[in-house]
Amino acid sequence: xxxxxxxxxxxxxxxxxxxxxxxxxxxxxxxxxxxxxxxxxxxxxxxxxxxxxxxxxxxxxxxxxxxxxxxxxxxxxxxxxxxxxxxxxxxxxxxxxxxxxxxxxxxxxxxxxxxxxxxxxxxxxxxxxxxxxxxxxxxxxxxxxxxxxxxxxxxxxxxxxxxxxxxxxxxxxxxxxxxxxxxxxxxxxxxxxxxxxxxxxxxxxxxxxxxxxxxxxxxxxxxxxxxxxxxxxxxxxxxxxxxxxxxxxxxxxxxxxxxxxxxxxxxxxxxxxxxxxxxxxxxxxxxxxxxxxxxxxxxxxxxxxxxxxxxxxxxxxxxxxxxxxxxxxxxxxxxxxxxxxxxxxxxxxxxxxxxxxxxxxxxxxxxxxxxxxxxxxxxxxxxxxxxxxxxxxxxxxxxxxxxxxxxxxxxxxxxxxxxxxxxxxxxxxxxxxxxxxxxxxxxxxxxxxxxxxxxxxxxxxxxxxxxxxxxxxxxxxxxxxxxxxxxxxxxxxxxxxxxxxxxxxxxxxxxxxxxxxxxxxxxxxxxxxxxxxxxxxxxxxxxxxxxxxxxxxxxxxxxxxxxxx
Numbered sequence: 001x002x003x004x005x006x007x008x009x010x011x012x013x014x015x016x017x018x019x020x021x022x023x024x025x026x027x028x029x030x031x032x033x034x035x036x037x038x039x040x041x042x043x044x045x046x047x048x049x050x051x052x053x054x055x056x057x058x059x060x061x062x063x064x065x066x067x068x069x070x071x072x073x074x075x076x077x078x079x080x081x082x083x084x085x086x087x088x089x090x091x092x093x094x095x096x097x098x099x100x101x102x103x104x105x106x107x108x109x110x111x112x113x114x115x116x117x118x119x120x121x122x123x124x125x126x127x128x129x130x131x132x133x134x135x136x137x138x139x140x141x142x143x144x145x146x147x148x149x150x151x152x153x154x155x156x157x158x159x160x161x162x163x164x165x166x167x168x169x170x171x172x173x174x175x176x177x178x179x180x181x182x183x184x185x186x187x188x189x190x191x192x193x194x195x196x197x198x199x200x201x202x203x204x205x206x207x208x209x210x211x212x213x214x215x216x217x218x219x220x221x222x223x224x225x226x227x228x229x230x231x232x233x234x235x236x237x238x239x240x241x242x243x244x245x246x247x248x249x250x251x252x253x254x255x256x257x258x259x260x261x262x263x264x265x266x267x268x269x270x271x272x273x274x275x276x277x278x279x280x281x282x283x284x285x286x287x288x289x290x291x292x293x294x295x296x297x298x299x300x301x302x303x304x305x306x307x308x309x310x311x312x313x314x315x316x317x318x319x320x321x322x323x324x325x326x327x328x329x330x331x332x333x334x335x336x337x338x339x340x341x342x343x344x345x346x347x348x349x350x351x352x353x354x355x356x357x358x359x360x361x362x363x364x365x366x367x368x369x370x371x372x373x374x375x376x377x378x379x380x381x382x383x384x385x386x387x388x389x390x391x392x393x394x395x396x397x398x399x400x401x402x403x404x405x406x407x408x409x410x411x412x413x414x415x416x417x418x419x420x421x422x423x424x425x426x427x428x429x430x431x432x433x434x435x436x437x438x439x440x441x442x443x444x445x446x447x448x449x450x451x452x453x454x455x456x457x458x459x460x461x462x463x464x465x466x467x468x469x470x471x472x473x474x475x476x477x478x479x480x481x482x483x484x485x486x487x488x489x490x491x492x493x494x495x496x497x498x499x500x501x502x503x504x505x506x507x508x509x510x511x512x513x514x515x516x517x518x519x520x521x522x523x524x525x526x527x528x529x530x531x532x533x534x535x536x537x538x539x540x541x542x543x544x545x546x547x548x549x550x551x552x553x554x555x556x557x558x559x560x561x562x563x564x565x
Contacts, residue, residue: 021396022047022139023122025054025112029088029105033061035268036127037068038284041077043125045283045292046134046326049080049337050372050396054116056086056108070417070468074288075439078417079337082372082398085415086115092201097208107215109184110200113191120189125260126182128268129238130283132323133259138237141185145231150190152231153179153219154238158249162242170210171217172224175232179223181216182262183238185231194229196222236322238262241273244312254315257322275312278303279319292327337370338436339419341410341465344377344386345403351382354424355389359527360510361428362393371432373397374414376404407463408448411470418468423461426510427523429497435509438464442489447475452490461512464489 024043028036040053055065062085069078088105090098091114098107109124116122121142123135141152156178157163165178173179191197203221204211211217223230235243235250239258243250261280267273268280282299289295301320307313342354361371373395377383383399390397400413407421418439420432438449442464449464475487495509512520 021050021052022135023052023054023116023119024135025056025109025116025122025124026127027088027105027108028055028057028061028065028127032127033064033068034284037065038280039125039127039129039131041073041286042131042283043135044077044080045131045296047080047131047136048370050370051081051135053081053083054086054112054119054122055083056088056105056112056115058088058105066415066468070472075417077288079339083415089115091115092197098204101211101214103214107218109181110215110218111197112186113188114197116188117192121185121187124184124186126262126264128263128266129182130261130263130280131259132257132261132319133326137259138183138185141231141233142187145187148228149231150187150194150196150229151219151223152185152233153181153223154183154233154235156180157242158235158251162246162249165220169212169217169220171207171221173217173220174223174227174230178220179216179230179232180238180240180262180264181219182240182264183260184219185233190229194226199225236260239318240264241267241276241312244275244315244318245273246311248315248318253318257317257325258319259322261319273312275304275307275310275316275319278307297324297327337372338432339372339374339414339416340432341374341376341407341414341419341421342424343404343407343421344375344379344382346379346382348382350424351386351389354386354422356524356527357422357424357426357428358390358393358395360523361432363527364428364431371395374400374410374416374419376400376402376410376413378403407465408470408475410465411467411475414467416467419465421463421465425461426512427520427527428510430509435462435464435495438489438491438495439466442466442469445473445486446489447473447487448483449489449491451493451496452488462491462510464491 024040026036026039036055043051057065065083065085069083088099088108089111090107091111099105101107112122112124123138145152155175156165158177160166160177163177165173166176169178200218200222203218203225207217207221234252236253236256236258237260239250239253239260240262241264243253248254261276263269263273263276263280265273267276269277271277279300282296282303286296286299297320300323301316304313304316304319308316342350344350344354358371358373373390375383375386375397377399378401387397402413404410404413410419410421420435442449447466447469451462473487496512497510
């Protein structure tokens with residue numbers, strides 16, 4: 001059987017699926033840390049990722065964030081997201097007035113377009129919100145924006161007799177009953193284009209003495225002036241005590257269930273709104289048990305039975321209907337996110353080699369695998385070229401405009417739990433999930449996985465780095481000589497594919513150019529010519545046969561088996 005025909009067969013059966021990242025932002029000050037962590041935790045339950053959390057917080061809270069996530073959240077969930085921290089910063093002056101308006105730091109949200117200049121759109125949530133749904137369904141509302149709309153919010157009330165703005169406001173407000181800002185979709189690019197922040201600072205100066213609810217009032221005044229920029233979405237995505245304090249007045253929640261629960265007015269922490277408090281406590285205490293029906297849904301249903309006579313509690317299906325649908329349809333194997341790092345030091349050859357390495361991964365990794373690439377380079381031309389080269393593969397990329405002397409220093413740069421570093425001189429013949437699974441072999445002291453006395457040039461060509469563990473152990477490594485063996489997991493040599501030793505082939509993860517240069521060159525050329533978006537029958541005539549290849553049948557079986565998986 002010809003190797004060329006084998007690869008053609010693989011291409012015909014290859015689909016490249018990828019999910020674009022969701023950007024979720026939250027502002028945390030004072031005593032809101034646990035509440036914020038519970039909100040972020042809820043966003044991960046039904047969302048396969050990738051998600052980037054943009055967290056604006058006080059400096060002393062950053063380490064508490066990291067410690068609680070590192071020690072309490074399992075790897076299955078930590079692989080779904082990346083965290084970026086930002087200091088509280090009011091970019092247009094008047095710091096003290098902005099900081100103390102309504103609640104500490106609440107107006108930080110207004111300045112996000114100035115700070116996240118590299119981000120197009122974000123979902124903003126208050127710390128007192130809980131997702132009972134897949135965040136990606138909310139993210140899709142961005143597609144419904146017309147050409148003028150730059151934000152999405154829900155009405156403050158559904159019933160005019162309960163409306164606050166239409167009864168008490170001392171300033172203009174949006175629509176007939178105003179807007180609630182607890183959940184907000186923000187197209188930051190459009191906000192920058194219309195200079196929204198400058199207009200809001202002018203509004204602030206004019207109405208400062210008439211504002212009751214801080215940034216929410218400022219947004220209401222702004223969208224009163226510019227209603228064409230607002231997209232309204234429904235109350236099931238921002239369900240608050242006001243929606244059921246007398247009787248349910250959010251009609252769509254009766255039909256579809258609550259998708260986001262908003263515990264405004266401390267509803268998650270006092271006995272006045274016991275139903276909200278009960279749901280919060282279940283999610284807050286949930287230990288990431290994979291059986292959501294018993295560990296989450298049943299617990300919430302049991303708690304809500306206690307309040308069956310209260311106005312909010314007498315219709316418990318409002319809170320559990322959509323939650324039940326999400327749990328029934330959930331498949332945790334839908335997408336698995338793994339992190340892979342490359343360092344480009346003005347070496348264009350390594351970029352081409354990386355392209356081939358990633359292309360081989362696309363061939364052999366499952367459609368349910370999502371790779372998050374972390375690329376370190378200070379060259380903007382390299383960033384642009386590399387993005388164009390791998391665009392068709394659907395990988396998610398984060399660029400870091402910096403250089404480091406050794407891959408061990410990735411622990412200082414990346415805010416993720418684990419990463420695999422590759423020096424791109426290899427072709428994968430197996431899925432990336434297989435090499436990632438080697439992390440499971442680490443003991444509590446092992447932070448680095450590497451090949452030891454194997455016949456592969458450069459022991460740093462493949463490194464499995466447990467970054468958070470390196471930070472916990474205060475490991476500040478500059479090179480291999482500073483490693484102690486107790487911190488190293490030595491990867492068995494059998495994982496390197498060696499075509500001359502047939503017994504090694506079933507476990508082979510990749511072929512290095514230092515193992516079999518002839519086979520490497522042939523596979524390199526073949527993979528380079530394959531179009532992952534469309535197949536070309538003429539490739540059969542362009543690929544040379546591989547003569548005198550030992551272990552041919554074992555190699556063919558390996559590749560076929562891996563693609564089927």
